[in-house]
Amino acid sequence: MSTPQPSADGRSRGAVDLSIAPDKPGAPDEDVDTSPDSSYDDVGPTGRPRRRIPEPPILDKHGPAAVLAMCNQKGGVGKTTSTINLGAALAEYGRRVLLVDFDPQGALSVGLGVQPHQLEQTIYNVIMERSVTLDDVVRRTTVEGMDLLPSNIDLSAAEVQLVAEVGREQTLGRVLHPAMKEYDYVLVDCQPSLGLLTVNALAAADSVIIPLECEFFSLRGVALLIDTIEKVRERLNPKLEISGILATMFDPRTLHSREVMARVVEAFGDIVFDSVINRTVRFPETTVAGEPITRWAPRSAGSRAYRTLAREVLAR
Numbered sequence: 001m002s003t004p005q006p007s008a009d010g011r012s013r014g015a016v017d018l019s020i021a022p023d024k025p026g027a028p029d030e031d032v033d034t035s036p037d038s039s040y041d042d043v044g045p046t047g048r049p050r051r052r053i054p055e056p057p058i059l060d061k062h063g064p065a066a067v068l069a070m071c072n073q074k075g076g077v078g079k080t081t082s083t084i085n086l087g088a089a090l091a092e093y094g095r096r097v098l099l100v101d102f103d104p105q106g107a108l109s110v111g112l113g114v115q116p117h118q119l120e121q122t123i124y125n126v127i128m129e130r131s132v133t134l135d136d137v138v139r140r141t142t143v144e145g146m147d148l149l150p151s152n153i154d155l156s157a158a159e160v161q162l163v164a165e166v167g168r169e170q171t172l173g174r175v176l177h178p179a180m181k182e183y184d185y186v187l188v189d190c191q192p193s194l195g196l197l198t199v200n201a202l203a204a205a206d207s208v209i210i211p212l213e214c215e216f217f218s219l220r221g222v223a224l225l226i227d228t229i230e231k232v233r234e235r236l237n238p239k240l241e242i243s244g245i246l247a248t249m250f251d252p253r254t255l256h257s258r259e260v261m262a263r264v265v266e267a268f269g270d271i272v273f274d275s276v277i278n279r280t281v282r283f284p285e286t287t288v289a290g291e292p293i294t295r296w297a298p299r300s301a302g303s304r305a306y307r308t309l310a311r312e313v314l315a316r
């Protein structure tokens, strides 16, 4: 890990640069969002009046970090995609961000162009071996100000090995502690389960973001997730809050998506973010490109949605 550095153009990382680079060669151009910024519309896709989001203040120093767990035990709802793109958008706003891959599948690492099976040391080694520190394993990403703590399949062994340890639920929090002063946000990409790794993420977190696919069956597991969050708050981590529910894979053209959205807003009210992530092939493409959408297709609607989400997170 390294100390904050001025960027190539000499500005410090605290400066907010809102100029948007052109899309990468090869990124198809069909969904470039040329509409006026819809984040200023009165009614958003949630069907609810939008709340005004203040411009994020410019930082002149970094830390202590807020830890956000990206959590839903349902698979394929956009946890990893949201971790990468929210992280990259927060970094665009001058925040120092650490992304923690806490899923043995290593999808977050892959999404940032890292081949997890080729790594000699990962988060597994930091957790299980006292001689390995965060600095040994954390690496920079192509996004300035955003670092990655990668994982691979080794992490699945940690879940078994930790069971016998004292303070097993607080392991992640303990290893992240030295990084808190360097970063403004630590985003933990959880695996799709409510097992010991996810409990570790919740025990280390200040708050949870629940990505929720706009699909009927998605609603079913959320009560169990909220129940787990409440148990962790009571027993392990009294400061734990739900930062918000993020509707993902929304298709404004289908009645089904709009109905699910209405149910979500009815059930969870104000904690549903006004920012909504539409379904678009741009996201699977970015995984192949190994880059966040904010770099792969900076002018796309998907980039804009994650930037608006970043502003909401900064304001909460």
Ligand SMILES: Nc1ncnc2c1ncn2[C@@H]1O[C@H](COP(=O)(O)OP(=O)(O)OP(=O)(O)O)[C@@H](O)[C@H]1O
Pocket (backbone or CB within 6 Å): 074, 075, 076, 077, 078, 079, 080, 081, 082, 103, 107, 190, 191, 192, 248, 249, 250, 277, 278, 279, 280, 281, 283, 284, 285, 287
């Ligand atoms: N808004 C979106 N529109 C279309 N595809 C998306 C969107 N968000 C994510 N995807 C795609 O859906 C798949 C699952 O997304 P992702 O890996 O982010 O979910 P996840 O919740 O992390 O999954 P898992 O539970 O397996 O870890 C990926 O192929 C991803 O590219």
Ligand SMILES: [Mg+2]
Pocket (backbone or CB within 6 Å): 079, 080, 081, 103, 107, 108, 189, 190, 191
């Ligand atoms: Mg994932």
